[in-house]
Structure formats: structure tokens, C-alpha cells
Amino acid sequence: MSTINPYLVSRMQSFGSTIFAQMSELAIQTRSINLGQGFPDFDGHEHIRKAAIRAIEQGHNQYPPALGVPALREAIALHQKNFNNLSYDPETEILVTAGATEAIAASLLALIEPGDEVLVFEPFYDSYHAVVVMAQGRITPIPLKEPEWTVDFDYVESVITERTRVVLVNSPHNPTGKVFTEQELKKLAQLCIKHDLIAITDEVYEHIVFEGNHLSLAQIAGMQERSIVISSAAKTFSLTGWKIGWLCAPKDLAQAARTTKQFLTYVNGAPFQDAIAFALQGGNSYTDLIARQLQGPRSVLTRSLNEVGLKVCSNSGTYFLVTDVSTVTDEDSMTFCLKLPERIGVVAVPMEPFYKTPQSGRTLVRWAFCKTPEAIALAAERISRLKT
Ligand code: PMP
Ligand code: GLN
Numbered sequence: 001m002s003t004i005n006p007y008l009v010s011r012m013q014s015f016g017s018t019i020f021a022q023m024s025e026l027a028i029q030t031r032s033i034n035l036g037q038g039f040p041d042f043d044g045h046e047h048i049r050k051a052a053i054r055a056i057e058q059g060h061n062q063y064p065p066a067l068g069v070p071a072l073r074e075a076i077a078l079h080q081k082n083f084n085n086l087s088y089d090p091e092t093e094i095l096v097t098a099g100a101t102e103a104i105a106a107s108l109l110a111l112i113e114p115g116d117e118v119l120v121f122e123p124f125y126d127s128y129h130a131v132v133v134m135a136q137g138r139i140t141p142i143p144l145k146e147p148e149w150t151v152d153f154d155y156v157e158s159v160i161t162e163r164t165r166v167v168l169v170n171s172p173h174n175p176t177g178k179v180f181t182e183q184e185l186k187k188l189a190q191l192c193i194k195h196d197l198i199a200i201t202d203e204v205y206e207h208i209v210f211e212g213n214h215l216s217l218a219q220i221a222g223m224q225e226r227s228i229v230i231s232s233a234a235k236t237f238s239l240t241g242w243k244i245g246w247l248c249a250p251k252d253l254a255q256a257a258r259t260t261k262q263f264l265t266y267v268n269g270a271p272f273q274d275a276i277a278f279a280l281q282g283g284n285s286y287t288d289l290i291a292r293q294l295q296g297p298r299s300v301l302t303r304s305l306n307e308v309g310l311k312v313c314s315n316s317g318t319y320f321l322v323t324d325v326s327t328v329t330d331e332d333s334m335t336f337c338l339k340l341p342e343r344i345g346v347v348a349v350p351m352e353p354f355y356k357t358p359q360s361g362r363t364l365v366r367w368a369f370c371k372t373p374e375a376i377a378l379a380a381e382r383i384s385r386l387k388t
Contacts, residue, residue, distance in 0.1 A: 011133050018126055019353040023337070030341035033371070033379045035301075036349045038174070038319060040370040042293075044239040044279075045286055051278040052242075055271035064270040066262055068096025068246065072273045075280035076246050082283060083206070084216050086224060088248045095258050098268040100204045100232035100245040104168075105131045106261035107200050107228045107247060111166055112137040119156065119167040123354030123361055125174050125202070140164065141356045146324065146364070147313035149178040153187045160191065166198050167191075169217050172205035175354055175366040176322055177315025179212050182220075189220040198253070199227040204245075207236045207287045209317040210298060218248075225250050228257060233276045235319075236287055238370075242272040294319055297369040297376040304380035305367065308387045319370040322351070326363040328386065333365045344382040 004013060023036030034041075043049065060069075067073060073090035080086045088094050097103040104127060112118065114136035120128050122141035132139050140159050144151060169188065171180040180188075192199055199217050206214045218227040232245035247257055279286045301321060302312050310323035325336050333350035341347055349368075351361035369376055 011136070012130070015130050015133075019349055020126075023347050023349050026338070026341055027347040030345070030347075032341040032345045032347045033375055033382065034347050035367045035369070035371070035379055036337075036347040038235075038368045038370060039240040040238040041375055042238060042372055044237040045289065047282075048237055048239065048275050048279045048286065052271050052275035055274035060271045060274055062270065064096075064267050064273055066267060067094070067258070068267070069270065069273040069277065072096055072244075072246075072277040072280075075277040076248065079280045079287075080229075080248055083287075084219055086216065086218055086229070086248070089251075092251045093248060093254050095247050095249075095254055095261060096267075096273060097245045097247060097261055098265045099234060099243040100202060100230050101127055101243075102261060102264055102268075103228075103230040103232075103245050103247040103257070104128065104200065104202060105134075106257045106264060107230070108132055108137070108166070108168075109135050109260040109264075110256040111198060111200075113165075115163055116165040117161060117163045119159070119164060119197070121151070121169065121173065122356065123175055123351055123364070124168075125170060126353055128168055129356065137165075138163075139356060143360075144173070144176055144178060146176075146322070147311070149173070149176045149314060151184055151187075153184075153191070156188070157191055160195050160197075164195065164197060166200055168200045168202065170202040171217070172203075172209055172214060172317030174205065174318055175320050175349070175351060176313065177318045177320050179209055179214060179316040180217075181212070182215055185215055185217050185220050188217060189223050192217075192226060193222050197226070199223060201227055201229050202231075203229060204232045204235050205318040206231055208291050208294065208319055210291060210295065211316040214317065226253075228253050233272075233279065236290060237276070237279050238290060239272075239276075242269060242276070244269050244272050244276045294369060296373050297371060300373070300376050300380050301367060301369040304383045308383055310365075310383075310386070319368055321367045321369065323365050323367065324363050325365050332362040334362075337365060344385050346379050346382050 027034035351364035352358035
């Protein structure tokens, strides 16, 4: 996808600009409905936005403390206790970051020596691979087998080597929508303990679950002490532009990530940190909104894709649906997605960039339904034109 840039280090040459940025640009250029990049076309709750305005007016506009504002760290600890029954000390075990993106980067940059290997379930969120490469590590993909996205744990064990240091688990999982079951997490925990692996868990979709329940790998016995648990306000509160994320981990792991984090952004978003503290203190009242709001759009988009022969793969959470387009076209998913705006005025994301070997995702397309019912109804109508 990318052309050679003579200034860019060789190991980053293949990354170019993200598929999300490319597809959003295409949506703007073609005035299409953007079911590509995963951001809502509506804002987070007014009370939370007003809390940020209050914080600005009250003068919370300078660098916050390096670990994050105390009220937010306390609110994160409360949230972990209430939802996951996990205890963290806000003084030493919680770090506020510039989105989950920075928490992931800080954690990997802290833990990975050149040549270390990181197990990643594939397809995977694009920043994982890029950061592992920045840290001069290597990813070891673990295939999730479509359409049920099952994991072969014998295979997982067979690819663990002396150099395997970390397993990165994203549940609920982007792009597949898979929510890892307790049984799967227990099997993974066994391997982590047996092979002394550290787990980095990306739980940014923890409150966007439609079937089953979200469980953190850190909740499995023996795992909290070897896990960095990452989440973010972006998806839970529909405030993706605020870039407030966090990680929770035992003291030494949190301290390791803090060391790298302080030289990435140092700190960010002081007044937004206050507002997210307010949101998390609200318990279920704000965290429950998003899944309720998206129930309708999820059903409508699922139905409309299925009706044109784009059978939606198994999914239980996140705001993404995956289809295999080989049932309706011979084109690869990149070509299909590049032509889609012109054909029907809709943008979706080809899944090649979510695979180490892009060819593996050549028939898969991701569709985001984090949009208003009106936008999804219009998208559904346009998708129905694919039938003819
Ligand atoms: N992890 C996953 C799986 C994501 O989908 C995203 C995108 N929201 C992120 C991390 C990044 O989150 P943030 O916007 O908080 O940096
Ligand atoms: N997480 C969003 C997605 O998966 C995109 C965020 C980004 O553009 N980096 O679509």
C-alpha cells in the first residue's frame, strides 16, 4: 500500500498511513456513509461533556500529575472493582495515558527487548504490529479461525519459544467482534503461567458486549500479577477524540510502563481526565449507554448484509461486523472496498492490514455500526443495491 519514503527507517516502511485514515479520507472525498473507521457519528453524553467544560473553566488547564489526575485514578480503581472485581492501588498501580494506543505502546516499549516475540491473535488491531516492530520485537500471529473465530490452543503452545515474552489479548476483539469465553481465557492463563508470559489485555470494548459477558484475563486465577490491563474512555463513552486511556497493573509492571510513557507524551488532556473521572464515578449510568444505543444499528446492519449474501461472521461484542465478500465477488477486499463508495456510497474497511501476511485477509471486510439509526438505515438501503 505504501511507497518508499527515503527518510523512514526500513522497519517502518511497510506501514504507510493507517487503513482507517485512508478509508475516512475516501468517505469524505466521495461523501459516503463511513462504516470504516470505528468512531461514533454522535457525541458522548452531555453531562460528561459539560464536566470537561467545567474543568476548563475551573482552571484545570496545565500539566496534570504524571500518573494522571488523582480523581481519575481513583475512579478507574472503583470501576475495576465494580465491574471486574479487581483491586488496584490508585497511587502505584494505575497510569492514565493518551488513549489505549499509548498504553499499548508504553507497555510494549517497556517490556520488549530486540528479538523478543509477542503472541497476537490474528486478525489484529493495526497498532500492535507497528509498535512491536518499533520495539524491534516480532509478532507471532495466532489465527482466529473464521467464521466462529476459534483458537487452537495446541497451536498456541507450539509457537511459544524461549523468546516469547508477551501475549497481547484484545477482548472484545477488533475487528472480529469475538468475546473470549472463560474457558478460552483459562486455557490462555495456563499457558501464560506455564511459560512465564506477561499478558497485555486490550479491553477498550469492555462495555460493548451484546451476547455473553466480558471477562478480563486478569480475573483468571494467577493472572492479575502478570497482566497489564488496558482500557479507554474512547469507545465506552463515545469520546474518541479526547484520547483518555489507562492501564492497571501490579506496581513493577505499571512502573515499567510509566518509564516509557513519560517520554512519549508525558501527560495529556487535563480537563478531559476530570470529565472521565466524573463519567466513571457514575457507574452503570454512563457505561451502559453505548451497548443499548447500538443494539438497533447492529441488528439492522446484520440483516442488510445477510440479505445481499454477505453472511456476517460470528460476533458478540465491539461495534464491528465482518463479512466474507468472496460470496458476492471475485475481487479482493481492498479492491471491493475501494470501489464500494462509487458503487453504493458506503465505506467499509478491507481486512488485509489486520494480518501479518495481508493475503490472509483478502476476502474479509469490516463494517462499523457505531452510527445513528438514521445513518445505518440509509447505509442498509444502499447495501441492498449490491443485490442487483
Ligand atoms: N485497541 C483497539 C482494539 C481499538 O479498536 C482502538 C481504537 N479505539 C484502540 C485500542 C485505541 O484506543 P484509543 O482511541 O483510546 O487510543
Ligand atoms: N479503533 C478504530 C478502528 O478500529 C480506529 C482508530 C484509529 O483510526 N486509529 O476503526
